[in-house]
Amino acid sequence: MIPIAIGLGLIMSLIFSEAFGLAAGGMVVPGYIALALAEPVRVVGTVAAAIVTFLIVRLMGRFMLLYGRRHLVMVILVGFLIGHLTRLIFGRPEVPEIWSFEAIGYIIPGLMAYWMERQGALATLVSMLMAAVLVRLVLIVAVGGVPIEIPSW
DSSP, X not given: OHHHHHHHHHHHHHHHHHHHSOOOSSSSHHHHHHHTTTOHHHHHHHHHHHHHHHHHHHHHHTTSOOOHHHHHHHHHHHHXXXXXXXXXXXXXXXXXXGGXXXXXXXXXXXXXXXXXXXXXXXXXXXXHHHHHHHHHHHHHHHTTTOOOOOOOO
């Protein structure tokens, strides 16, 4: 299911980019978010990690020269660290599942933050969620309306 979701996410990202001029938070992001829509707390945790990453890199930009490849790598690295921090805090066994705000994947928060910087946070989040919902709908139709198994991240 993961390769199909990623492939559909790539197609949906391309459609959104060509039709609306908006990136859906990175090419692979809609596929991963689509798989996690049954776990809204994780989606919220991922978006929160992306926003924190966005804010940290903005602050770092006041003190460092961040441009081009260096900027992209810094955003991905900070997103990785923030995402890992969510796993350390919320991934412990004593944390109730309802409070499991673990970020999805390792580079997803960084990719989302990168596009938030490039095209704005609201445009990125709205296009990413719309693309993810469309991918999820196609996945549901593709498997005949059967509930989709959630992968273990």
